[in-house]
Amino acid sequence: MDNNVNDNGGFLWGLLGCCIPLVGLILFLVWKDSKPATSKSAGIGALVGVIIYVVFYVIMAVVGVGLASLGM
Secondary structure (H helix, E strand, O other): OOOOOOOOOOHHHHHHHHHOHHHHHHHHHHHOOOOHHHHHHHHHHHHHHHHHHHHHHHHHHHHHHHHHHHOO
């Protein structure tokens, strides 16, 4: 293991994980031993991205059912 690895986490890795959750999950799994802080950022970003997607999907389903019940 290389002890000179720059592991400072990073907002951009989290943002990448949020925008593309599959990439964030892969980066989390690949870096979990060698870069734990950066891995955590990418993993949290992926988790946030999935949660945002699920919440958006539920909101759209509720709005769709509401509009359908109004006959629109």
